[in-house]
Amino acid sequence: MHRLIRALLGATAVGVAAWFGLIALAPPAAADGAGGAVTDDNGIDYGAIAGDHNGGGNQAGGSGGSGSGPSCTYVLMGAPDGFPVHDIDGNIVEVATGGAWYEKTCDGVFYGAVYLAGPPDAVDPAAVAAGVLKRMTIPVPDVAFSPSGDQIVNLASWFWIPNWGPLTGTATVGGITVRVTAEPASARWTFGDGTTTTCAPGIEWTPTADERRACTHVWTRSSASQPSETFRLGVTVNWTASYTVTGGAGGGALAPLTRTATTTVRVAEVQAINDRAGG
Numbered sequence: 490m491h492r493l494i495r496a497l498l499g500a501t502a503v504g505v506a507a508w509f510g511l512i513a514l515a516p517p518a519a520a521d522g523a524g525g526a527v528t529d530d531n532g533i534d535y536g537a538i539a540g541d542h543n544g545g546g547n548q549a550g551g552s553g554g555s556g557s558g559p560s561c562t563y564v565l566m567g568a569p570d571g572f573p574v575h576d577i578d579g580n581i582v583e584v585a586t587g588g589a590w591y592e593k594t595c596d597g598v599f600y601g602a603v604y605l606a607g608p609p610d611a612v613d614p615a616a617v618a619a620g621v622l623k624r625m626t627i628p629v630p631d632v633a634f635s636p637s638g639d640q641i642v643n644l645a646s647w648f649w650i651p652n653w654g655p656l657t658g659t660a661t662v663g664g665i666t667v668r669v670t671a672e673p674a675s676a677r678w679t680f681g682d683g684t685t686t687t688c689a690p691g692i693e694w695t696p697t698a699d700e701r702r703a704c705t706h707v708w709t710r711s712s713a714s715q716p717s718e719t720f721r722l723g724v725t726v727n728w729t730a731s732y733t734v735t736g737g738a739g740g741g742a743l744a745p746l747t748r749t750a751t752t753t754v755r756v757a758e759v760q761a762i763n764d765r766a767g768g
Contacts, residue, residue: 564592566602574604614739617662618732621669622743625658630676630726630750635694642758645705647698649691650676650724665737671730671746680706681720681754689726712756719753 566589574582574590584604593600634640635647655672676689684706691704712720730743 564594566590566592614665614667614732614734614737615741617660617665617667618669618739618743621658621660621667621732622671622730622746625656625669625671627656627671627728627746627748628652629748630673630724632722632724632750632752633693634722634754639755639757640708642708642711642756645707647691647694648678648688648704648706648722648724649693650689650726653690653726666735667732667739668735669730669732669743671728673726674729674745676704676724676726678704678706679721679723680708681712681715681722682708682710708756710756711758712754713758717753719755721751722754723749723751725749 571586574584576582582604588605590602590604593603630650631652633649633651640646650673653673655670657668657670659666659668661667673689675687677685677687679685686704686706688704692698692702694703708720712718726748728746728748730746731741732743733740
């Protein structure tokens with residue numbers, strides 16, 4: 490499937506241009522999916538669509554989903570099957586058989602002509618889920634540690650990630666609802682002294698905290714000889730994602746994600762002084 494965006498002609502003129510094989514073609518990019526799976530250069534990756542099941546030239550429209558995606562409409566342009574369409578350079582646009590050209594508008598913005606291999610209400614739940622995940626804000630991990638200031642050589646430092654927790658996002662497209670869940674799964678810490686550990690999410694230190702749940706590290710030397718006299722502390726969180734479908738078939742795993750945060754930590758060495766003076 491190929492897609493055309495930002496046609497140089499107006500909506501009416503584009504329909505006429507299609508009949509004469511003259512449609513302004515954007516540079517090659519991802520194709521529009523069948524209906525709900527929209528991927529174009531403007532970051533529109535899904536739209537809420539309710540198609541015209543009767544065929545013909547009626548408008549296929551829809552309403553928004555979760556609020557993070559646009560509302561897109563597709564108007565059938567009515568060109569006959571196999572009618573040649575050319576880009577602005579005169580090259581024939583190759584398309585799959587059995588589809589049709591539509592004028593695409595999202596939230597009142599006209600994006601030109603697109604070719605859909607299926608009717609605009611044929612929703613691919615996996616593509617909608619990928620769009621929902623793309624719109625979700627997967628956070629960079631917050632890093633907390635105790636002691637809260639300088640760390641001390643040969644004293645265990647405790648680390649934890651305060652914003653550790655699952656996130657969800659949904660979209661309703663073409664009569665189905667897709668729910669995406671993203672969860673932090675593991676975290677790998679680097680301490681700037683050549684050591685690493687895998688531990689998550691950790692807990693805050695308190696006098697009664699359970700050490701079995703803690704993420705800790707012991708520096709064996711100070712950071713005085715390091716650049717800026719600090720060690721660079723980093724943590725990379727690995728996220729898993731999956732989706733479920735209501736009102737249709739589908740569901741399963743999505744591509745994993747990672748988020749990384751770094752900060753600097755000063756590690757000081759405490760000198761003990763034994764003073765025997767006194768009366």
